[in-house]
Amino acid sequence: MSYPIASVKNLTVRRGANVAVDDVSFELLAESDTALVGPNGAGKSSLVASLLGLIPRVSGDITIMGTKMNKAGYLPKSIRERISYIPQNFSFQGQFPLSVFEFVQLGLSNCSSFLRMRDSHTKILVHRSLERTDTFNLRRRLLSELSGGELKRVMLAFCIVRPRDLLVLDEVQAGLDIPSTQRFQKMLFELRRQEGWTVLHISHDIDMVLRSSDQVLGLNRRLCCRGVPNLALTSERLSVLYGPNIVSYQHQCRG
Numbered sequence: 215m216s217y218p219i220a221s222v223k224n225l226t227v228r229r230g231a232n233v234a235v236d237d238v239s240f241e242l243l244a245e246s247d248t249a250l251v252g253p254n255g256a257g258k259s260s261l262v263a264s265l266l267g268l269i270p271r272v273s274g275d276i277t278i279m280g281t282k283m284n285k286a287g288y289l290p291k292s293i294r295e296r297i298s299y300i301p302q303n304f305s306f307q308g309q310f311p312l313s314v315f316e317f318v319q320l321g322l323s324n325c326s327s328f329l330r331m332r333d334s335h336t337k338i339l340v341h342r343s344l345e346r347t348d349t350f351n352l353r354r355r356l357l358s359e360l361s362g363g364e365l366k367r368v369m370l371a372f373c374i375v376r377p378r379d380l381l382v383l384d385e386v387q388a389g390l391d392i393p394s395t396q397r398f399q400k401m402l403f404e405l406r407r408q409e410g411w412t413v414l415h416i417s418h419d420i421d422m423v424l425r426s427s428d429q430v431l432g433l434n435r436r437l438c439c440r441g442v443p444n445l446a447l448t449s450e451r452l453s454v455l456y457g458p459n460i461v462s463y464q465h466q467c468r469g
């Protein structure tokens with residue numbers, strides 16, 4: 215039977231003077247895929263940032279892997295190092311002097327079980343992660359020299375270089391073309407199964423959510439719907455979320 219990796223109860227978050235997330239409760243079950251959907255400005259990134267302890271919350275309880283997050287957003291290192299986060303935007307301008315290999319290797323630094331690891335072992339782990347994400351040929355390139363799609367696959371290599379339990383992704387498809395999106399989704403799906411990750415991801419692709427997620431959370435400041443996507447995302451619920459003029463199209467492409 216599945217157990218909760220994360221549990222959120224009555225979470226309220228403010229951004230500036232406004233309430234961005236209002237009294238939201240949900241659970242993320244182990245090894246499940248949960249999509250967080252909703253219109254622009256609905257509070258999705260705020261919810262995720264608060265779940266990760268990156269921004270404060272006004273009220274509510276957050277428990278991750280059995281440990282309750284304190285009011286200041288603190289979680290012990292033993293829990294934090296089991297979580298991975300790929301943010302919505304990241305770019306490396308100019309000649310940011312960090313190679314792909316060095317970046318992925320950083321995923322091992324500061325991790326208790328790898329601190330005394332020999333250099334040769336570290337290299338094997340990094341190379342294996344790069345191979346599994348089709349980024350081995352990029353290992354000597356600077357991060358600032360990568361395309362958006364390449365950078366996202368390198369972020370996945372960073373996530374798998376050591377075991378994690380919870381992966382949080384904020385609109386990873388943003389800026390990717392159709393083939394890159396399909397390639398990334400396929401890779402993520404396979405890695406999730408191999409690694410046993412619990413995934414929470416923000417998405418604007420309702421068709422993809424219907425096809426691949428176990429649970430959907432429909433947010434528009436408050437939680438408007440929640441459950442198995444094809445039951446929860448009815449046209450009525452989509453209208454509540456996005457407004458009455460929403461029309462849902464099914465992608466014809468099955469990649």
Ligand SMILES: Nc1ncnc2c1ncn2[C@@H]1O[C@H](COP(=O)(O)OP(=O)(O)OP(=O)(O)O)[C@@H](O)[C@H]1O
Nearest residue numbers: 229230231234252253254255256257258259260261
């Ligand atoms: N740093 C900030 N300071 C003040 N208000 C903010 C800040 N960041 C976000 N907000 C506001 O909080 C609300 C929720 O924003 P948030 O980014 O969480 O929404 P979102 O659902 O992730 O949107 P999008 O789909 O456009 O990325 C919005 O009204 C936004 O203007």
